[in-house]
Amino acid sequence: MRLCTLSTFFIILVLVFYAYPTNASAGDRDPEFIDCVSQCTDTICALKPRLPFTLLLTLWTCPQNCQYTCMQTITSAAKLSGQPIVQYFGKWPFYRLWGIQEPASVLFSLGNLYFHRRYWFLLRRDLPSSYPLRPHYLGWSLASINTWVWSSVFHTRDFLLTERLDYFSAALTILYALHFSVLRIFRIPDRSFVARAWMGLCITCYLAHVAYLSLIHFDYRYNAIAVGSVGVLHNVLWLGWSAWQYSGKARAAGANRSYAWYPTAAGVLISAAMGLEIFDFPPFLGVLDAHSLWHLATVPLIPLWYRFMIKDARFEGGRGVVERWNDGKRRV
Structure with a gap:
């Protein structure tokens, strides 16, 4: 939550003083x-x-x-x-609806927003109060809600402010996911020096990322590479974790998690959905393009990740791992 609050304040501060010329198409x-x-x-x-x-x-x-x-x-x-359709000001010529520039992307962004909001309440209800990552899971859920709010606003009207809030909110959510994933996978006690150092590194990287894009040069390619790299690292960590859960050593240790495939499946499928961006094409019927379909594809994947969070927290608590985790006595 501290990461979310500090970063949001910084975003608003730099956006107040920043402007850039619109790229032509x-x-x-x-x-x-x-x-x-x-x-x-x-x-x-x-x-x-x-x-x-x-x-x-x-x-x-x-x-x-x-x-x-x-x-x-x-x-x-x-x-x-029969002439080719071209872009205007960096966007395809969408049909607007009630003043909304990209109706399909707005609709599907609201679908993502709905599920994150719904599962935020379920996390509050179902996560054990003693679970070390409860504050981080709830904080990440709020960051995700914030991301899809600004995605909806940005696709409604593309301004400098709405674009920046959309980009920076998405980067925050992805980095926040990597932050708590490292704590969970390596069982790092939340109040330990390592955990604080890791949080400090994440905050520093995020603020440096936003400062560079805001105050020096907004490089779309760099932003895509930076955010994509964090997402890939996040998925690789969970892929390794899932693979280990099905190994002989994990079973011998009593870590029989039948749900261990959830994070890998969610990561792979979300990455595949993002791959739709590669196949950029003029909007079908003036409404549906690759970007909007990407937002649509992520909607049914959200429950998979939240169910993993809840199942894993309950499993850890049932095995008494939480107490050893909090004491820093077990990192397996």
Whole structure:
């Protein structure tokens, strides 16, 4: 929780003072698009028309509405003539709904948000109060809720602030997962020097990551590599843990965890879902693209991870491992 609170404060602080120019795409560099927007702005916006309530609610301006109208007009003509569909301002030409730029991604982000919120309550109810990782599990669940809130907001309207909150919240959640995974897999007592040093390292890395992207250069490639590397390390650790649980040594030690495949399955399937991003394609029916399908694919995987948390905590408590763990006497 301390990690979440400190990092969130830092994010808000740097975002207040930070701005960057929007990167162009093939569509918004097209002279036809530029002329269309210019004419729309000079003729329609000059009259200061009142936009529909849904557009005002989602903070659209008249020039931005001109951009959307011209984008859809040119895209429709391209489809009829068999020309390729191009991106505008780094995004595919989605059909908006009630002012929402990417309705499918918003819907599926809300689906992820729903399950994380639901299982946060179940964690509070079902995790033993004596379990050492209870605060970390609850904190990670809240970080996940925060991530999907900002994912929903970002896909509703793409601004500098909403984009940064989406990216930085996701990085926080992934690093937080690695943080408590190391504590769990290696049975590091929460109040030990090693645990505090590990937390300090995670906080330092996260703040350095956010500071570099915010104050020096927002490098999308670097961000993807950094966050992806943390996710891969997280999955590799759990893969090794799961494999060990089915080994002869683990069975001889009485560690017969029938649920040991849960974290590996969740990690592999979530990684496979993220792989959809590789197959980037124009939105089907103007709504569904690879990114939105990635968000959809993660929805049914969330319960698998939370069920592992609950089962594992109960199993550890039933074997009396928690007491030895807290005393730092057993690290197997």
